Amino acid sequence: MASVVPISIVPEAKTGSRTADLLEIARLRIRISWQLASLSLLVHADAFRSAPLLYLQGLVWRIRGLRVRSRNRIAALAGRSRRAYELWIVRNEAASKPPVPISGPTIWPIIDCRNDTGSLVETLESLVGAGAKIEPILIGTDAKVGKRRLQKPCELAKLIADRRPWLLPLVAGDRLAAGSLAIYTNAASHAHRSCLIYADDDLISSGKRHAPHFKPDWNPELLEHHDYVSGSCIVRVDRKALASLTDEGWAEALTRMALDSGGIPLHIKQVLHHRRSRPEPVIPAKPAQIQLPLAPSVTAIIPTLNGHALLRSCIDGLEQAGYPCVETIIVDNGSDEPATLSYLAALEQKGATVLRLPGPFNYSALNNQAVKHAKGELLCFLNNDVEMTDPDWLAMLVQHAVKPDLGAVGARLLYPDGSIQHAGVFTGIGGGAGHAHRFQRADESGYFERARLPQRVSAVTAACMVVAKEKFVAVGGFDEERFPVAFNDVDLCLKLNGRGWQSFYEPRATLVHHESKSRGSDRSKDKRARFAGELASLKRVWNTDKIRDPYHHPNLSAFCEEFLVAL
Numbered sequence: 001m002a003s004v005v006p007i008s009i010v011p012e013a014k015t016g017s018r019t020a021d022l023l024e025i026a027r028l029r030i031r032i033s034w035q036l037a038s039l040s041l042l043v044h045a046d047a048f049r050s051a052p053l054l055y056l057q058g059l060v061w062r063i064r065g066l067r068v069r070s071r072n073r074i075a076a077l078a079g080r081s082r083r084a085y086e087l088w089i090v091r092n093e094a095a096s097k098p099p100v101p102i103s104g105p106t107i108w109p110i111i112d113c114r115n116d117t118g119s120l121v122e123t124l125e126s127l128v129g130a131g132a133k134i135e136p137i138l139i140g141t142d143a144k145v146g147k148r149r150l151q152k153p154c155e156l157a158k159l160i161a162d163r164r165p166w167l168l169p170l171v172a173g174d175r176l177a178a179g180s181l182a183i184y185t186n187a188a189s190h191a192h193r194s195c196l197i198y199a200d201d202d203l204i205s206s207g208k209r210h211a212p213h214f215k216p217d218w219n220p221e222l223l224e225h226h227d228y229v230s231g232s233c234i235v236r237v238d239r240k241a242l243a244s245l246t247d248e249g250w251a252e253a254l255t256r257m258a259l260d261s262g263g264i265p266l267h268i269k270q271v272l273h274h275r276r277s278r279p280e281p282v283i284p285a286k287p288a289q290i291q292l293p294l295a296p297s298v299t300a301i302i303p304t305l306n307g308h309a310l311l312r313s314c315i316d317g318l319e320q321a322g323y324p325c326v327e328t329i330i331v332d333n334g335s336d337e338p339a340t341l342s343y344l345a346a347l348e349q350k351g352a353t354v355l356r357l358p359g360p361f362n363y364s365a366l367n368n369q370a371v372k373h374a375k376g377e378l379l380c381f382l383n384n385d386v387e388m389t390d391p392d393w394l395a396m397l398v399q400h401a402v403k404p405d406l407g408a409v410g411a412r413l414l415y416p417d418g419s420i421q422h423a424g425v426f427t428g429i430g431g432g433a434g435h436a437h438r439f440q441r442a443d444e445s446g447y448f449e450r451a452r453l454p455q456r457v458s459a460v461t462a463a464c465m466v467v468a469k470e471k472f473v474a475v476g477g478f479d480e481e482r483f484p485v486a487f488n489d490v491d492l493c494l495k496l497n498g499r500g501w502q503s504f505y506e507p508r509a510t511l512v513h514h515e516s517k518s519r520g521s522d523r524s525k526d527k528r529a530r531f532a533g534e535l536a537s538l539k540r541v542w543n544t545d546k547i548r549d550p551y552h553h554p555n556l557s558a559f560c561e562e563f564l565v566a567l
Contacts, residue, residue, distance in 0.1 A: 032094050039087040043567065046081035047074060072430065072559045079557050079564025085202070085212055088555070088565045093271075098179040101131055104189035107181055107234055108160055109168045112153075112251070114140035116172035119276070123172055126274075130176035131185075153250035156242040168234045169251040173276035175204060180272035184234050191236075193263035196255065198233035199272035200555075209274055212565065213448060214553035218265045221504070222455035226281035226448060229265070230255045232273040237261070269554060281449035286508045290395040296402060297325035298394065299376030299469070303366045304384040305333045308340035310514065315347065317388025317511075323395055327353070327376050331366045334358035364478030364488045367462075371469065371477060378402070379472055381489075383463040385514040386413070396509035397466040400454075407501030408467045408493045410460025411509035412451070418442050421513050423450070424457035424505035425490055426552045426561075431545035432535045433459060433490045434561040442510075447563030457505045458549050459493035463513055467492075471501050482537040485530060494542055 048055045058073035078084060109127055113120055120138075127136060137148045137159055148159055156167075166188050168181075180199070187197050202212040215228050223229060230251045235258035245253055259265070300318055304311050311330070318328065328347070332354055335341060344354050353373060357366055367381060378401055380394065393411060400409045413422035423437040437451040444451075462478075475495035478488045493503040539545045548554050557566045 032090065035090045035094070036087070039083060039090060042083050043078050043081040043087050044074075046083060047077035050080060051077055068430075075557050075567060076560035076562060076564065078567050079560065079562065084565045084567060085210060087567060088212075089209065091567075092555075099131075099182040099186070101182045102186055102189070104185040105166050106134060106162065107132075107166045107168050107184055107188065108134065108162075109136035109170060110139065110153075110156065111136050111170045111172055112139050113172045116140070119173040123170060123174055126175035126177075127181075129178045131179055131181040133181075136170075152247055153245040154243050156245065157239050160239060160242070163239055164236055165239060166234050166236050167254060169231065169254055171231065171251075171276060174231070175274040177270075177272045177274065180270075183268060183270065183272060187266055187268055188234065188236075191263075191266055194266050195236040195261040195263055196229065196233055196258040196265040197268060198229045198265060199268040199270055200553075201232040201273035201275050201278065202271055203278070204274040204276070212271060212555075213278070214269075214271075214555045214563075214565075215267065216455075216553065217267045217550040219456050219551060222450075222453055225284050225453045227252060227255070227279045228448070231275060231278060233265075281453060283449060283452050284454065284508065286392065286396070290392060290399055292395060292399060295324050295395075296377040296398065297327065297375065298323060298378045298380050298398065298466070299327040299329060299370075299374035300380040300382055301329045301331065301367055301370040301374065302382045302384050303331040303333055303363065303370075304335065304340075305361070306335045306337040306340045307384065308337065308343045311340070311384045312343060313387050314382060314384050315352075317386070318382070318394075320388065320391050321394040322391055323398070325376070326394075327374065329353045329355060329370045329373060331370050332356045332358075333361055333366060362480060362484040363462075364480040364484055368477045368480060371472065374469060377469060379467055379469050381462045381465045381467075383513065386464055387512040387514065389512060390510055393464075393509040393511060394466070396506055397464075400504050400506055401466040401468060405500060405502060406504045407471055407496030407499075408460050408462075408465050408489075409504045409506060410457075410466075411464045411511050412442075412505070412507040413461065413463060413511055413513040414442055415439075416512055416514060420451055421515060422461045422463065423507065424455070424551075425459035425461060425493070425503075426549040427458050427490065427494070427542065427544045428548045428552060428558050429561055430559065432538050433487065433544060435461070436561060436563070438561040440562070450563065452507050454504070454506050454508070455551070456502050457551055458497065459490040459503050460505055462489035462492070463515075464509075464511055465489065467496070471496060471499070475499060482541065483534050486534040487538045490538065491541065 054073060055077055058070045061070035109132055111123055135148050137150060137156065139150050139153055150156065184197060191197060200214050202209050213228065235254045237254055237257045241257050302314060318326065330344060330347060330352055332344060348354050355370055355373065357369060371379060378398060397409045397411060400406050415421045418441065420437045420440045420442060422435045425433050426436050427433045437446050440446050440451060479491050483491050497503060555566050557564045
C-alpha cells in the first residue's frame with residue numbers, strides 16, 4: 001500500500017543552488033503523481049471487487065457517452081473503498097501550500113495531559129507545525145514537559161490575561177494539521193459575533209489517518225445528540241467563567257459557554273484535527289409521552305387515484321395516531337374504480353372532505369387547492385401509499401412544526417423491505433437533490449448515525465410533511481408551473497428556509513412508504529422528459545448544481561446519496 005505524503009511535505013525553497021531546488025520539487029511531484037496513480041488503481045480495484053457487474057455497467061455507460069450516469073455509479077463504488085480517504089488525502093492535501101501566517105487574536109492551546117499515554121510530545125510537535133505563537137498550557141500532574149502547567153482546568157485564569165480569550169482545547173495524543181492555527185486565527189479575526197469556530201476532523205492511530213468527519217454547518221439539534229464540535233474547535237469565553245470549570249467535561253463546558261455567549265458558530269470546511277478519540281453519537285429514544293399542552297389543529301391532505309387498499313391503510317394509520325383535532329381532506333384525481341368510489345363516499349359520511357379534481361396529475365396544484373379548504377393551523381401532507389406503523393408519528397412531527405424557527409418537518413420513511421427511502425433531502429446530489437441514506441438498512445449506523453438523529457436539513461419529502469399553514473401560504477405554497485410533480489417539496493422547503501423557517505428531519509417518526517404505487521412508474525419517455533424539465537428548473541431557480549448544501553459537505557460525493565468521500 002502506498003504511504004501517504006504528510007500535509008507539510010511541500011517545503012519552502014531550501015538554500016543552495018537553484019538546480020538542486022528544482023530537482024527536489026521535480027522529485028516531489030513525481031512521488032505524488034506515483035501515489036495518485038497507484039492509489040487510484042487500488043481504489044478502482046476495490047470498487048470492481050465489491051460489485052463487478054455494477055462496475056462494468058458503469059464502464060459501458062462511460063463508453064456509450066453516458067458520463068453522468070457512469071460517474072454516479074462508479075463514484076459510489078469507489079467511495080466505499082477502504083483506501084478512498086488515503087486517495088483523498090493525497091489529492092487534496094499532499095501538495096497544498098501551508099497558509100500564510102497572519103496577525104490576529106492570540107489563540108491559547110490548552111492540553112489535557114491527565115490521561116497521557118506518552119503521546120504528548122506528538123501533540124506538542126504538531127502545535128509547532130500548526131503555527132502556535134505561544135507555549136501551550138498543560139493540565140495535569142503527569143505532564144513532564146513545558147513550563148506552563150496547571151493542576152485543574154478551573155485554574156486557567158491564572159495564566160490567561162485576555163478578558164475574553166480564544167481557547168483551543170486539546171487532549172494529549174491529538175494532533176493539529178500543519179498551518180491550522182493560521183487558519184483559525186484568520187477565521188477568528190473576522191468572527192465579530194461568533195464565539196465558536198469548529199473544523200472537520202479525522203482519527204489517527206499508529207500514525208495513520210482514517211474515519212474523516214466532514215461536518216455539516218451549524219446544526220443545533222444535531223449537536224444535542226452528537227457533540228461534533230468539542231475537541232475540534234476554538235472558543236471565546238469570558239475569563240471569569242473559567243473558574244467554574246470542573247475536572248471532567250471541561251472542554252464540553254467551554255463549548256456550552258461559547259454557545260451561551262451568542263452568535264452563530266462558524267464552520268471551517270477543512271480537516272484541521274487528527275484526534276485520538278472523539279464522542280460517539282447517542283441515538284435518542286422516543287419520549288414515553290409527547291407533551292403538547294395546546295395541541296394545534298391539523299389538516300391532513302391526501303391526494304389519491306384509485307388504489308383504495310393503499311388509501312384505506314393510510315387513513316387507518318391517521319386515525320390510529322390518536323391526535324386530537326385532525327381534519328382530513330382527500331383530493332381525488334379522477335378515481336374510477338368502484339371500490340375506491342365507494343370508500344370515498346364512506347369517508348365523506350364519516351366527516352372527511354373529498355375534493356374531486358380530475359385531469360392530468362399535478363401534485364402541486366392538487367395540494368394547493370386542498371390548502372384553500374383547510375381549517376387546521378398545521379398542514380400534514382401525506383401520500384396515499386404511506387403506511388403508519390407507529391401511533392405517535394404525528395405528535396412527534398407536530399412538536400417541531402410549532403417552533404417559530406422551523407418550517408417543514410419530515411419523518412423517516414422506509415421501503416417495505418425495511419431499508420431507508422427518506423432521511424432528509426440534500427441539495428446538490430446529482431446536480432439537483434437526493435434523499436440521504438437511501439437504501440441503507442434502518443439499523444445501520446451509516447455516516448455518524450445521521451439517519452437516526454433529529455437534525456436540520458435543507459428539505460424533506462412531502463410524502464409525509466407537517467408545516468404551519470401560515471408559513472406555507474406566506475411563501476406561496478407549491479409551485480404548480482415549474483414543479484408539477486417532482487421537486488415541489490424541495491422548492492417549498494428552500495423557500496421556507498429563505499424566510500428563516502428551517503426544514504427539520506425527525507427519525508423517531510417512522511413510516512413505511514410504498515413509493516408511487518398509485519401513480520405507477522416514472523420510466524416512460526414522457527415522464528422522463530417531464531422530470532428532466534423539473535430538474536432543469538430546480539437548477540435554474542436554486543443553483544443546486546453550483547451551490548452545495550450547508551448540511552452536506554463539499555468533500556462528500558455529490559454523485560450518490562450515501563455520505564462517501566468525494567473522489
